[in-house]
Amino acid sequence: MSTTSVYAQEKATVDIGGALRFNYNNSTWKDAQQKRGGDLGFDVFRLNAKAEYKGLKLNAEYRFYSESFGGAMLKQGWIAYDFNENDELQFGLTQVPFGITTYNSNSWFFSLNYYVGLEDDHDMGLKYTHQGEKWDYSLAFFKNAEELQFGNNSDVSNSRYSYDVASISNSDGNLILRNKEVNQLNGDLSYKINNTNAKHRLGVSAQYGGLYNIDTEGIGNHYALAAYYELKAGKFGVKAQIANYKYSPENPDGERDDVVAMTAYGAPYLVAAEASIYTLGLSYSIPLEWGPVSNVVIYNDFGYMDKAESSFESSMMNVTGAMFTAGNIYTYFDLAAGKNQPWLGSEWTNALAAGTPDADWEMRFNINVGYYF
Template identity: 65%
Template sequence: MKLIRKQLRKILGTALVTLFLGSAVYAQENETPQLELGGALRFNYNHSSWKEGHANTGGDFGFDVFRLNAKAKYKGLNLNAEYRFYSTGFGGGMLKQGWVGYDFSENSELQFGLTQVPFGLTTYNSNSWFFSLNYYVGLEDDHDMGVKYSTKQGNWDIDLAFFKNAEELRFGGNTDVDPGRYSYDLGSIADADGNMTYRNREVNQFNAKFAYNIGEGSVTQQIGASGEFGGIYNLDTQKTGSRYALAGHYRLKAGKFGLNAAATYYKMNPNNAEGQDDRLVAMVAYGAAYMVAAEATTYTIGASYSVPVDWDPISNLTFYNDFGYMNKAVSDFTDSYMNVTGVMVTSGSVYTYIDYAMGKNQPWLGNEWTHGLGVGNPDAEWEARFNINIGYYF
């Protein structure tokens, strides 16, 4: 682990020094200030099989999120920020991403701040509104605080990054991670008496991603591999454990058809307090926490097919199915499953996701919230959620 970290530091440091020295000419070519503002307003309807109230009322329909986006560019410097306003029950206001970047050339960029972690298929490893199973263990569309270098070299896409920690919202040496965040990170969870337990933090994470692109035009493929190595600092024991994740991923785009596939292995070695199982960690997002197995392999696959239509105002229908399986390393734990079948309806600036999502030991798709992705329940049954998300994007 130490050797890998040293090599990544050396590679990243050499690349940055070289590119800083050779980038002055390119930066001067873009001297016209550019500013782009946008956002979205989304509403959500859901009917869940495990909620007795929904059987009587026909489900819930309400506010999902209002978000604001800002992008700016001047003399090679870039700004990209997105702030989201959720309801109080889903974590309230939160910065999804916010970084300052610098273009070394047309194909190379450095990002500094709260930026997306280069791991697995990016930007998303899924087609549906629910994302894939990887999202719920912090391995899809994750955003952390650090620096990332991205470059395109021929058919290769290369990303190298260092993240000091996840989003820091409560500055202090012994403060629990604030659960009001967009992407899942290690954190703390309250026990039956309200005491915080499994009090971990993500620290000093290195990422490397290499993807090879094949083909042009209507048929393209991407084959890639990702690695993630970092520390786990426990607030109670004041000891730092380790964690790592490895993934192989594949993407195909053939005309109207798309295919995503990934296999991901992760292992976390926390130094939890006495009496707290080192085979488990707590993860937090959207204002709440749940338990996750510290070691598992996930398999995800998603297929989509786009159908242009002329049903004014509807211009396109994208049908998809995303499946995910989480194989937990501990034999006494029960595995988790997730499948989403749906269609995205495009109507000008309005995008509507109509999903039928099913889950087994998946916190968001059933009543196994706290332990679904952790120990799991061997008696858990498949539960279903019919969901419609309507968003106007501007």
């Protein structure tokens, strides 16, 4: 990471960094890929910029994926003012304060929450955060998700990092379920218990906002609630969360409202309009002296999605893996298993909605290698 300093009345700093990552995967539902012994290719190149001067801050991350995965996109980008060492106001494309942050997971795959827009989500708005000795809280207003086109009736772009409500094409190639997230309020409150043996965090989150339908020009609503617990006891870690969400769109007559379309990485899919998600992540950190390798974290992340519609099949996901640290290189070895999970099976569009009855567990062995600078 390089640092450039400019001196005026006070010191201003600009830090430029980034990462280059490659990915190998071998999936049970891809017969030809298995015959090839899996595939190794480019994952992402990213640039990070941070700046600070007199309490004013900048934080931005721009990512470059292949065209089929959405191409170039801004993951996050915000400016902020630090009132003091405990209180900060951010403006721009900033992380939504919902559930366990920064990540409710340990693996490269994240948890099921990510795939329905409830983990590491970033939206456009204002966020105030306070970090105290015992209590942390965040309050936020998001005008909308990433808006890239600014047209009167523009659909949400598929080129984005985090999942948001969007539109999807039907069998005739026409866009349907054309909704957008608007005017969203978020609140998060957590309590910390720190002692010599362990650090605990207990928290609750709430989210409420509108859903603007491009065709009807009506505004529906959506909400999400979460309760969570984090533990760090020496080398051992726990992340546990229960979340519930519901989308109530104002769709045109004849369009279903038991699902919504969501999109990221270049392609939309359907998601159940109401569900509860249960996640549990366990991790253990082991220091090593193995050549350049200094540490390995072994982990298991499990998620279960219980959909409110009784005819819909539940979705499940489990990732067992290890993350190795060697200087600036971080490598994830993951064995990911999924049932009715679009990224872990042959069914893409309906996996997180109706799903497939009697779906088999599918598996993907994945290695992600990244150099961070």
